Amino acid sequence: MAHAYTPGLKVSSKIRLQKRRILPLKGEVTVKVGDMVESETVVARTELPGKVTPVNAANILGVPATDLMNYVLKKEGEMLKKGESYALAKSFFGLFKTTLRAPDECMLESVSNITGKILLRSKPLPVEVKAYIEGKIIEVIPREGVVVESWAAFAQGIFGIGGETNGILKMVCNAPDEPLTPEKISAEDAGHVLVGGSIVTAAALKKAIEHNVKAIVVGGFDDQDLRNFLGYDLGVAITGSEDKGITLMVTEGFGPIPMAYRTFELMQKHQGQKACVNGATQIRAGVIRPEVVIPMRESELSEELHVEAGSLKPGTPIRIIREPYFGMLGKVTELPSALLKLESETKARVLKVQFDSNNEIATVPRANVEILET
Amino acid sequence: MNKKPEDIKVIIATDCGSTTTKAILIQYDEEKGEYRQTHRGEAPTTVEAPFEDVTKGVLNSVQELAELSGRELLDEDNRIIKERTENRGADIYISTSSAGGGLQMMVAGVVRSMTAESAERAALGAGAIVMDVIASNDHRLPHEQIERIRQLRPDMILLSGGIDGGTLSHVVELAELISAADPKPRLGIGYKLPIIYAGNKDARENVSGTLEEKVDLVIVDNLRPVLERENLGPARDKIHDMFMEHVMQQAPGYKTLMSWTDAPIMPTPGAVGAIIERVAKLNDIEVVGVDIGGATTDVFSVFKDPEDEKPVFNRTVSANLGMSYSISNVLAEASLPNISRWIPFPIDERKLRNQIKNKMIRPTTIPQTLESLVIEQAIAREALRLAFIQHKAFATTLKGVQKQRTIADAFDQSGTEGTIVNMMNLNLLVGSGGVLSHAPRRNQSAMMMMDAFRPEGITRLAVDSIFMMPHLGVLSEVHSQAATEVFLKDCLIFLGTCVAPVGQIKQGKDVMKYSINFPTGTEEGMLKQGEMKLFKLGVGEEAEAVFEPQGKADLGEGKGSKVETIVHGGVVGIILDGRGRPLMTVPDDKDARIEQMLGWLENLGVYNMEELRALGKA
Structure with a gap:
C-alpha cells in the first residue's frame, strides 16, 4: 500500500467555522441575521404542549357530573397558579367546603359535564437551542434555526464521549506525554475545560466529575476505564449522547499516547480562553469527530489550514499508529519499493523511519503510519 | 457496455471495501489462450475526511496496479484509460462496493418490553447494530426522541407497534415522530432513508400517509401479530435485503464511481x-x-x-x-x-x-x-x-x-432448529x-x-x-x-x-484409526481425543484413505462406522482433527489452555x- 493513512484530524490555529443549530420541532427563531451571539445565547425556541392530568372533579366534590360547571371557579383556558383553587363545593349549609387546587402552575383545559372530569394542562415545556459557539448569525432558517459563523482555533480528536459543553481552557499537564492524574485536579477547576497530556486515569476522570469540570481533552484513555465509565462495552464508535457529567475528547487513541505536539501547543496558546467542546463521534463512512472550538472575536484574515495527506517522501514527519512503535514520532528516511516480510511474516510495503526521541531507525509498514500535518 | 466479449483483453476490477480498496488486473494471454489475473494493488478506502470520496481510493489502488504492472492505466486527468493499446489502458472497468460499512439501525415500538423489544430482536437477528430503541413509554419527551434520531443518523429504522387490531394512535404517533425528525441517509446521496413498518396491520394506511413522502417506506407483516407470538422473519429478511440494496454499497463519491464503471456496481x-x-x-x-x-x-x-x-x-x-x-x-x-x-x-x-x-x-x-x-x-x-x-x-x-416464535422461546437466541x-x-x-x-x-x-x-x-x-x-x-x-x-x-x-469425527470422547482416548496411502507411503495410526495431526499432500494430489471411528465417534456413516474414501491435498495438506464436535472445552487453567493450544x-x-x-x- 503506497498511500499513508491519515485520519484527517484537523488542527488549525485559525479557521472559519459554521454550525447549524436546528430545533427538533418547528418553533420561533429568536435572533436575526447579523446578530452576534454567545455560546449560551438561545437562538431558537419552541414549546411542547404540557402534560394533561385528568381530575375526577365531580366525584371529589360530590356533585353530579351534569352540574359540575356550576362549581368551577375558573374559565376554560385560564391559567392557574400553584395552590390556586379552581373548583369549590359547599355542603351542610356551607359548613363543609371541598376545594380543588392546582397542584402546580397549569391551565384549566376543559370541564366535562358528561364524565365529570376536569382536565388540567401543565405549563408548556420550553425547548431551546443555544448557539454553542460565539459568533455571528449568517443565516436564519425560518421556524427551524440558524447558522452561526465564527473564526476559531480548532482541533478535532479521534474519539470522544458526551455532548456539547463549554468552559475556560486550562492546561493541567506541562508536557504532551504527562499523564493527567487526580492530584492535578482541584475544586478550582469547576467549570473548566482541562487539557492533559498522554492519558487521563479513571481516578482523575472521577475526580473531575466530582469537581464539576466541564470537559477533558487528552491524548489517550484506557478502554478498560471506558468500559467501567460507560457501564458497557462500546461496540461501535457512535457516541455523543452519554450523560456522564463530563465531556471527554481523546486526541490520539487508546492507552497512554502523548498528545500531538501541535494540538498541545494550540491548547497552551489559548489557555484562559473560552472553549466549546463536543465529544460526539461516529467512526464510519460519513465520519463525525469530537472537537474543541476556541472562538475568536476579532478575525485577522488567515488561510484555513490545508490538509495534504497521502504523500510520503523522505523527510515527511510521521507518527506510528500500531505496535510495536505505537505513538512514536519520526521522519521518513527511505521508501523501499519492494515488499518486505515483517516479523508477523506478512509481506507489506514498508518505509524506514528515524525516531525523534532516540534517532534510531526502524522499518514499519506504510499502512501503520500517519502523516503529521505541518 | 458495447464491447464484444472477444474484444475484451484487459480488465480492471476494484472492490471498495469499508477499509481497503482492492484493484486487480486481468489480462488475456494470447499464447496460452486464457485469461489470468496478473497484478494487484490496494489503497485505503477514502470515505473519511479529508477526502470523503470513494473514487480517490479507487484511483490510488489503480495507480498501484499501474506501477506494479508497468502498464499506464490513468491519464493526465487522473481518469481510468478505457482505450487499450499495447501498454496502455484497459477494455473495461468494473467494481463492487461495500464501502458504506455496517448497518446501524434504530427501532421503534409502542411498549418497550413488548413490540419495541421484538423489533430490537428482529434487527439484531438481521445482523444490525441497534443504536437506540424508541418506545412510547421510554420516558423521553418527543423532542428528545426526535433529537436522538437526528443525532444518531441511523441507516434504517424498523417501526413496529401494536398487535393486529390493537392500538392505532400510539403507532401513528411514532410515525409522526419519525416524520418530524425527517431523517436523512448518513451519506445524503440519491436515496431516501429506508424505513420498514412491521406493526399493527390496521395502521398501515395511516403510517403510509404520514411517512410515504419523506422516506423509502416498506411494509411487512406485523412482527408481533398477537401478544403471545412473535413473527420476526419477514421484518428480519426485509432489513437484510434493504441493507444490501440501499445502504451497504453507498459511500461519498459513489455517484461518480457509478459513472466510471462499464457494468452496474454490485454490492x-x-x-x-x-x-x-x-x-x-x-x-x-x-x-x-x-x-x-x-x-x-x-x-x-x-x-x-x-x-x-x-x-x-x-x-x-x-x-x-x-x-x-x-x-x-x-x-x-x-x-x-x-x-x-x-x-x-x-x-x-x-x-x-x-x-x-x-x-x-x-x-x-x-x-x-x-x-x-x-x-x-x-x-x-x-x-x-x-x-x-x-x-x-x-x-x-x-x-x-x-x-414463528412463541412468547416462551422469544428469549432464546441460540435456536437454529429448522x-x-x-x-x-x-x-x-x-x-x-x-x-x-x-x-x-x-x-x-x-x-x-x-x-x-x-x-x-x-x-x-x-x-x-x-x-x-x-x-x-x-x-x-x-x-x-x-x-x-x-x-x-x-x-x-x-x-x-x-x-x-463427531462425538465427545474422553481426553486422551482413541477417536479414530486411520490409514492413508500417500504418494510417499502409507501413514497409519490412531488419533486420540484432543489431538491434531497434519500430513503433507500437495495441490492436485489425492490419496486413498480408510478411517475407522472408535466407539461413539462418527465420520458420517454412523457411530463407529468405517469410511473408505479419497482425500484431496492442498497447500496445507490433510488435517486430522481429534478435538471432537462439539469442539472440546478449553481448560479453565490458563497454563493448561496455552499448552494445549501451542x-x-x-x-x-x-x-x-x-x-x-x-x-x-x-
Missing part, C-alpha cells in the same frame, strides 16, 4: 454469493463460503434440501462483525474470554482492549508483530463463529417460510477477506476456519488467494469465460482436507513456534 456480498453459488453448481457439491471484511462478515451456503435434494442458496450479512470498523463489536458480542482462549500466551487485558479499540479507530493498519497477528486472528475466529451462528439461524429451506446447514454434508468450506486471504501462512487460514466453523466429517478447505471473489462475481455478469478461468486458475487455493498450533505448523513460545516468556 460485495452479491458478487461473492454469485461465485459461491457457481462453485456449488459446477461441482454439484454443498458449500459454505465466508467473506470477512472490516465492517461486515458475509456467509454464504449452498445445501441440498433434504426433501427434494435441490440446492438451496442462503446468504447472510452480519453487519456488526468485522475486523476494523466493527472489531470492537466483536469484542462486545463475543466477550473477552472467548477471544483470549485462542491466544497462546498470557496477555494483559488492558493492553488487549486498547489494541482492539485502536484498530477500530485506525482501521487500515496491519499487524507488524507476531503478537499482533495472533491477536487479530483470535478475534477473526470469534467474528467468523458468531457470523456462522447467525447464518445457521437464517438458512432455512425456503425463503419466506420462517419459524436450519438447512448440516456440517456433516458439507463438501467445501471457502474463506475470503483480508484476514483469511492475506494470512502470512495458509495454515493459519485453515486453522481459523476449522476453529470457527467446526466442519464435521470430511471437508475440503479453500481460500480466495488474494481476495478477488468479489471482482470475479461482478466479472461473471459481463464476461463469464474470463471470470471462470481466473477463478479456477488464480483465485481458489485449495488448502487440503479436514477430517473431523500443541495444536505446532502440529499444524501455524506459526513460527520459537517466536510464539518466546512471547509467552516475555
Whole structure:
C-alpha cells in the first residue's frame, strides 16, 4: 500500500467555522441575521404542549357530573397558579367546603359535564437551542434555526464521549506525554475545560466529575476505564449522547499516547480562553469527530489550514499508529519499493523511519503510519 | 457496455471495501489462450475526511496496479484509460462496493418490553447494530426522541407497534415522530432513508400517509401479530435485503464511481454469493463460503434440501462483525474470554482492549508483530463463529417460510432448529477477506476456519488467494469465460482436507484409526481425543484413505462406522482433527489452555513456534 493513512484530524490555529443549530420541532427563531451571539445565547425556541392530568372533579366534590360547571371557579383556558383553587363545593349549609387546587402552575383545559372530569394542562415545556459557539448569525432558517459563523482555533480528536459543553481552557499537564492524574485536579477547576497530556486515569476522570469540570481533552484513555465509565462495552464508535457529567475528547487513541505536539501547543496558546467542546463521534463512512472550538472575536484574515495527506517522501514527519512503535514520532528516511516480510511474516510495503526521541531507525509498514500535518 | 466479449483483453476490477480498496488486473494471454489475473494493488478506502470520496481510493489502488504492472492505466486527468493499446489502458472497468460499512439501525415500538423489544430482536437477528430503541413509554419527551434520531443518523429504522387490531394512535404517533425528525441517509446521496413498518396491520394506511413522502417506506407483516407470538422473519429478511440494496454499497463519491464503471456496481456480498453459488453448481457439491471484511462478515451456503435434494442458496450479512470498523463489536458480542482462549500466551487485558479499540479507530493498519497477528486472528475466529451462528439461524429451506416464535422461546437466541446447514454434508468450506486471504501462512487460514466453523466429517478447505471473489462475481455478469478461468486458475487455493469425527470422547482416548496411502507411503495410526495431526499432500494430489471411528465417534456413516474414501491435498495438506464436535472445552487453567493450544498450533505448523513460545516468556 503506497498511500499513508491519515485520519484527517484537523488542527488549525485559525479557521472559519459554521454550525447549524436546528430545533427538533418547528418553533420561533429568536435572533436575526447579523446578530452576534454567545455560546449560551438561545437562538431558537419552541414549546411542547404540557402534560394533561385528568381530575375526577365531580366525584371529589360530590356533585353530579351534569352540574359540575356550576362549581368551577375558573374559565376554560385560564391559567392557574400553584395552590390556586379552581373548583369549590359547599355542603351542610356551607359548613363543609371541598376545594380543588392546582397542584402546580397549569391551565384549566376543559370541564366535562358528561364524565365529570376536569382536565388540567401543565405549563408548556420550553425547548431551546443555544448557539454553542460565539459568533455571528449568517443565516436564519425560518421556524427551524440558524447558522452561526465564527473564526476559531480548532482541533478535532479521534474519539470522544458526551455532548456539547463549554468552559475556560486550562492546561493541567506541562508536557504532551504527562499523564493527567487526580492530584492535578482541584475544586478550582469547576467549570473548566482541562487539557492533559498522554492519558487521563479513571481516578482523575472521577475526580473531575466530582469537581464539576466541564470537559477533558487528552491524548489517550484506557478502554478498560471506558468500559467501567460507560457501564458497557462500546461496540461501535457512535457516541455523543452519554450523560456522564463530563465531556471527554481523546486526541490520539487508546492507552497512554502523548498528545500531538501541535494540538498541545494550540491548547497552551489559548489557555484562559473560552472553549466549546463536543465529544460526539461516529467512526464510519460519513465520519463525525469530537472537537474543541476556541472562538475568536476579532478575525485577522488567515488561510484555513490545508490538509495534504497521502504523500510520503523522505523527510515527511510521521507518527506510528500500531505496535510495536505505537505513538512514536519520526521522519521518513527511505521508501523501499519492494515488499518486505515483517516479523508477523506478512509481506507489506514498508518505509524506514528515524525516531525523534532516540534517532534510531526502524522499518514499519506504510499502512501503520500517519502523516503529521505541518 | 458495447464491447464484444472477444474484444475484451484487459480488465480492471476494484472492490471498495469499508477499509481497503482492492484493484486487480486481468489480462488475456494470447499464447496460452486464457485469461489470468496478473497484478494487484490496494489503497485505503477514502470515505473519511479529508477526502470523503470513494473514487480517490479507487484511483490510488489503480495507480498501484499501474506501477506494479508497468502498464499506464490513468491519464493526465487522473481518469481510468478505457482505450487499450499495447501498454496502455484497459477494455473495461468494473467494481463492487461495500464501502458504506455496517448497518446501524434504530427501532421503534409502542411498549418497550413488548413490540419495541421484538423489533430490537428482529434487527439484531438481521445482523444490525441497534443504536437506540424508541418506545412510547421510554420516558423521553418527543423532542428528545426526535433529537436522538437526528443525532444518531441511523441507516434504517424498523417501526413496529401494536398487535393486529390493537392500538392505532400510539403507532401513528411514532410515525409522526419519525416524520418530524425527517431523517436523512448518513451519506445524503440519491436515496431516501429506508424505513420498514412491521406493526399493527390496521395502521398501515395511516403510517403510509404520514411517512410515504419523506422516506423509502416498506411494509411487512406485523412482527408481533398477537401478544403471545412473535413473527420476526419477514421484518428480519426485509432489513437484510434493504441493507444490501440501499445502504451497504453507498459511500461519498459513489455517484461518480457509478459513472466510471462499464457494468452496474454490485454490492460485495452479491458478487461473492454469485461465485459461491457457481462453485456449488459446477461441482454439484454443498458449500459454505465466508467473506470477512472490516465492517461486515458475509456467509454464504449452498445445501441440498433434504426433501427434494435441490440446492438451496442462503446468504447472510452480519453487519456488526468485522475486523476494523466493527472489531470492537466483536469484542462486545463475543466477550473477552472467548477471544483470549485462542491466544497462546498470557496477555494483559488492558493492553488487549486498547489494541482492539485502536484498530477500530485506525482501521487500515496491519499487524507488524507476531503478537499482533495472533491477536487479530483470535478475534477473526470469534467474528467468523458468531457470523456462522447467525447464518445457521437464517438458512432455512425456503425463503419466506420462517419459524414463528412463541412468547416462551422469544428469549432464546441460540435456536437454529429448522436450519438447512448440516456440517456433516458439507463438501467445501471457502474463506475470503483480508484476514483469511492475506494470512502470512495458509495454515493459519485453515486453522481459523476449522476453529470457527467446526466442519464435521470430511471437508475440503479453500481460500480466495488474494481476495478477488468479489471482482470475479461482478466479472461473471459481463464476461463469464474470463471470470471462470481466473477463478479456477488464480483465485481458489485449495488448502487440503479436514477430517473431523463427531462425538465427545474422553481426553486422551482413541477417536479414530486411520490409514492413508500417500504418494510417499502409507501413514497409519490412531488419533486420540484432543489431538491434531497434519500430513503433507500437495495441490492436485489425492490419496486413498480408510478411517475407522472408535466407539461413539462418527465420520458420517454412523457411530463407529468405517469410511473408505479419497482425500484431496492442498497447500496445507490433510488435517486430522481429534478435538471432537462439539469442539472440546478449553481448560479453565490458563497454563493448561496455552499448552494445549501451542500443541495444536505446532502440529499444524501455524506459526513460527520459537517466536510464539518466546512471547509467552516475555
